[in-house]
Amino acid sequence: MLEAKLDAASQLKKIVEAIRDMLGECNIECNETGLALQSLDKSHIVLVSLLLGSDGFSEYRCDRGVTLGLNINSLATVLRCANNDDILTLRSEDRANELILTFEDSKADRISEFNLRLMDIDQEYLAIPETEYAATVVMSAAVLQRTLRDLSALSEAVTIEIDKEGIRFSAEGDLGKGSTHFKPCVDMENAENSINITLSEPVSLSFNLQYFSNITKASSLSSTVTLQMTAGMPAQIEYKLPSGHVRYYFAPKIEDDPYA
Amino acid sequence: MGIKGLYKVVSDHAPGAIRITDWKALGGRKVAIDASMSLYQFLIAVRQNDGFQLAGSDGETTSHLIGMFYRTIRIIENGLKPAYVFDGKPPDLKSEELKKRDALREKATKSKEDAATSEDVNRFERRTVKVTREQNEEAKKLLRLMGIPVIEAPGEAEAQCAILAKANKVYAAATEDMDTLTFGSPILLRHLTAGDQKKSPITELNTGKVLEEMRLSREEFVDLCILLGCDYCDPIRGMGPTTAVKLMKEFHSIDKIKAHLDEKGGKVQIPDDWPYEAVRKLFHEPDTTPADQVELKWTDPDVEGLVEFLVKEKGFSEDRVRSGAAKLTKGSSVAPQGRLTDFFKVSKRPATPDKPANKKKAKK
Numbered sequence: 001m002l003e004a005k006l007d008a009a010s011q012l013k014k015i016v017e018a019i020r021d022m023l024g025e026c027n028i029e030c031n032e033t034g035l036a037l038q039s040l041d042k043s044h045i046v047l048v049s050l051l052l053g054s055d056g057f058s059e060y061r062c063d064r065g066v067t068l069g070l071n072i073n074s075l076a077t078v079l080r081c082a083n084n085d086d087i088l089t090l091r092s093e094d095r096a097n098e099l100i101l102t103f104e105d106s107k108a109d110r111i112s113e114f115n116l117r118l119m120d121i122d123q124e125y126l127a128i129p130e131t132e133y134a135a136t137v138v139m140s141a142a143v144l145q146r147t148l149r150d151l152s153a154l155s156e157a158v159t160i161e162i163d164k165e166g167i168r169f170s171a172e173g174d175l176g177k178g179s180t181h182f183k184p185c186v187d188m189e190n191a192e193n194s195i196n197i198t199l200s201e202p203v204s205l206s207f208n209l210q211y212f213s214n215i216t217k218a219s220s221l222s223s224t225v226t227l228q229m230t231a232g233m234p235a236q237i238e239y240k241l242p243s244g245h246v247r248y249y250f251a252p253k254i255e256d257d258p259y260a
Numbered sequence: 261m262g263i264k265g266l267y268k269v270v271s272d273h274a275p276g277a278i279r280i281t282d283w284k285a286l287g288g289r290k291v292a293i294d295a296s297m298s299l300y301q302f303l304i305a306v307r308q309n310d311g312f313q314l315a316g317s318d319g320e321t322t323s324h325l326i327g328m329f330y331r332t333i334r335i336i337e338n339g340l341k342p343a344y345v346f347d348g349k350p351p352d353l354k355s356e357e358l359k360k361r362d363a364l365r366e367k368a369t370k371s372k373e374d375a376a377t378s379e380d381v382n383r384f385e386r387r388t389v390k391v392t393r394e395q396n397e398e399a400k401k402l403l404r405l406m407g408i409p410v411i412e413a414p415g416e417a418e419a420q421c422a423i424l425a426k427a428n429k430v431y432a433a434a435t436e437d438m439d440t441l442t443f444g445s446p447i448l449l450r451h452l453t454a455g456d457q458k459k460s461p462i463t464e465l466n467t468g469k470v471l472e473e474m475r476l477s478r479e480e481f482v483d484l485c486i487l488l489g490c491d492y493c494d495p496i497r498g499m500g501p502t503t504a505v506k507l508m509k510e511f512h513s514i515d516k517i518k519a520h521l522d523e524k525g526g527k528v529q530i531p532d533d534w535p536y537e538a539v540r541k542l543f544h545e546p547d548t549t550p551a552d553q554v555e556l557k558w559t560d561p562d563v564e565g566l567v568e569f570l571v572k573e574k575g576f577s578e579d580r581v582r583s584g585a586a587k588l589t590k591g592s593s594v595a596p597q598g599r600l601t602d603f604f605k606v607s608k609r610p611a612t613p614d615k616p617a618n619k620k621k622a623k624k
Contacts, residue, residue: 043285044599126604157595208597234603251598254288 002030002066002092005059009103010084015246018218019048020076022211025121028068030092034060034244038125046211047126047234047249056243066092068099069121078114092118128249133228133236135162135203138196139182141219141239144227147180148216152209154178157253162229163202167195171209192223203229206253215248262438264489265501270441270465273505274473279464281449286431286462287339288596290556291449292411292421294435295344298453299391299399301436302327322574324395328402329570331453333584336591343409343430343556345417346396351542353492353535354416365390405566406588407559415547419443427551432464441467442485442543444478476508482543483536484508487517492539498528514540561588 006012026039034053041048054060082088082103091100096118103112147169151158155173162168170179187193215237219225222239229235237248271278306314306323314323335342350358371380403410413420421433422443432447433440440448448465471481487504489495511517518530530536563585570576 040600043287043597044601045597047600047604124606126600127607128604206595234598234600249600249604251600251603253595254598 001061001063001094001096002068002090003059003061004030004035004054004057004090006056006088007058008084009079009082009086009088011056012088013079013082013084014220015050015052015241016072016076016079018221018246019050020072021214021217022046022048023072025069025071025119025123027121027123028070030062030066030068031064032062040124040126041211045208045251046215047128049128049245049247049249051244051247052241053243056241064094066094068092069119070099070116071119074116078116081112081114126249131230131233132200133233134199134201134230135228136198137162137167137227138194138224139167139227140192140195141216141222141225143182143193144225145213145216145219148209148212150180151178152213156209157206158209158212159204159206160227160229161202161204162197162199164197164199167197167227201231203231205229205231205235207235207250208253211250215250218246218248221246262436262440262491263442263485264495266438266441266485266488269484269488269501269505270470270474274470276473277466277469279466280461281464282461283338283340286449288341288598289431290341290343290429291335291432291434291452292343292345292424292430293453294417294421294433294437294440295399295403295410296347296391296396296417297435297437298328298331298344299324299395300389301453302331303389303391303395321395322576324391324399325402325570325574326576327453328399329406329576329581329584332403332406332408333587333591335452337587339591339594339596341556341558341596342434343411343424344399344403345411345413345420345424346400347417348412348414348547351415351492351547353539353542356494357491401569402566405562405569406585407561407592409556409558411549411554411556414549416443419546420548421445423546423548424551424554429551429554429556439485439490439543441465441470442482442490443546444543474505477512480508480512482540483514485543486514486536486539490539492542493535496528496530496534503528558592560592561585563589 022041023039024042026037028035028037030036032054034051034056036052037048037050039048040046054062078101082101083105085106086103087106089100089102089104091102092098098118099116101114101116103114104110148158151169151171154175154177155171157171159170160167161170166181166183168179168181171177182195184195184197185193186196216225218239221241224240226238226240227235228238232252235250235252237250239246302324303321306327314321314326332342400410400412411420411424418433418435418437418440421430421435422440422445424430425433425445425447432449433445434449434452436450438448444467446467448467450463450465452462470476471478474481476484484504486493487496487499487508488501489499507517507520511520514530514536521529563582566581566585567578570581571578
């Protein structure tokens with residue numbers, strides 16, 4: 001069985017809101033180390049990988065592996081019924097066909113309980129090999145979101161170039177073109193505004209901005225984001241959680257030969 | 261056309277092989293489209309309000325060109341890369357079927373002459389439709405001007421589409437003909453060139469899943485299709501889909517089914533002169549150009565050439581041709597979107613639920 005408690009429902013609400021647009025039905029795997037979810041979006045362009053370590057919960061118990069087959073949008077709907085500072089408990093018995101969510105108001109005497117029906121989902125998983133990326137950039141999540149939002153007015157695609165001079169975002173469309181360049185820097189006062197680049201070789205990749213802006217919805221979860229890229233490979237974009245992460249694998253546009 | 265009742269057999273016995281998909285999920289994919297089938301659809305469907313085909317000022321039909329032009333633009337705008345495959349010489353085995361179709365057309369022509377109301381005329385007129393050699397040539401000319409690859413199959417277009425998909429030259433074969441599955445295309449897309457996308461969403465059929473869910477080998481599947489009734493030999497009297505599937509699962513080949521039926525006697529019999537062996541050979545080794553000899557190349561459209569052909573010869577509006585050509589240029593310059601499934605290996609649900617979580621933990 002699973003029993004997991006969070007002191008503030010907002011923690012889970014924010015995560016689910018960040019990923020729900022990209023996902024439909026998927027399995028959440030629970031075991032003694034925590035909750036994990038891996039799911040491809042419908043068009044196979046983005047893979048969402050979520051890990052919530054057991055340490056991130058104020059109370060956590062899961063003796064035997066449990067699979068929760070859920071519609072993420074239904075989960076989001078139920079979570080909207082919780083106030084941000086409610087105490088949230090997730091419960092599921094072994095082999096049960098429902099997930100029980102309880103929302104407790106810490107001050108008053110209100111307890112709400114919702115039962116979500118579980119589904120048997122035949123899901124595909126991707127085996128992601130351990131790789132060393134050619135470039136790793138750590139930057140402010142809010143700045144990345146803003147930069148991409150600005151460029152999405154121009155085009156449906158953004159090109160990201162990383163070299164030792166910095167990281168450059170550019171887009172070109174019918175209106176014209178635009179770009180933003182960031183040099184590596186260290187901000188002592190606001191650490192999250194630092195831009196840290198580790199590079200073994202320069203990289204240039206293009207991505208669909210619609211999907212990218214969906215990914216950056218996770219900016220509410222973490223002050224910084226880690227972008228990892230290698231030429232011709234999917235990028236890894238990670239938002240760290242207090243215990244765990246929301247990680248995206250994002251397929252780039254295929255640049256080399258548009259007619260092939 | 262195609263295999264009799266195969267879609268129903270697949271949806272009954274292998275529902276997991278059918279997926280309703282949309283343009284978004286297909287973006288960036290290359291597809292081989294059965295041009296002969298599409299032209300036929302355009303001649304039937306692209307009509308004026310009074311039901312008659314669209315024609316240029318000289319009275320010659322232009323429905324096929326309008327359909328080809330605008331629907332291809334829509335496919336490109338959605339990020340797909342289409343290649344059109346045209347029929348070559350039909351296999352000798354098909355001559356009986358073609359004779360039958362000609363007879364039906366003649367009958368419809370007659371009925372049309374006798375028909376009283378315009379509605380009837382209209383209905384029978386659609387049944388007389390046949391794609392002429394000139395219309396085929398015009399469509400090829402149009403596609404070449406649009407920068408779209410044109411492939412002339414030595415035999416059946418759907419077989420050539422299947423070979424290209426099998427060799428991974430394209431992602432899928434797009435046609436309504438179900439026998440594309442029998443020819444071994446891993447993926448078949450239906451309704452890709454259909455008119456209103458909302459009314460008939462694109463259906464994706466996966467041959468691998470059909471075989472897996474029906475627990476048939478490819479040889480058994482081909483034999484089953486022949487039993488169901490194809491374009492190349494007469495169906496067996498009294499052999500419906502239910503019986504065919506049941507017999508194939510029990511006996512695994514037409515030869516053994518025939519032996520069984522011969523022994524059992526009864527009403528359902530496979531005639532001794534039924535040419536199933538020749539048909540089977542046709543499905544396994546159709547007359548096609550090997551995929552590695554087919555070059556697929558998409559280029560920018562020849563705008564002036566299109567204007568010359570469509571506007572001057574066929575009386576299209578110049579503005580619309582030019583704006584269509586601009587869409588083609590734009591579509592061909594957009595880099596296709598990659599897919600994670602092309603980079604990473606897909607695995608089925610792990611046997612023990614706690615495995616993926618453990619793996620992730622180890623990675624951290």
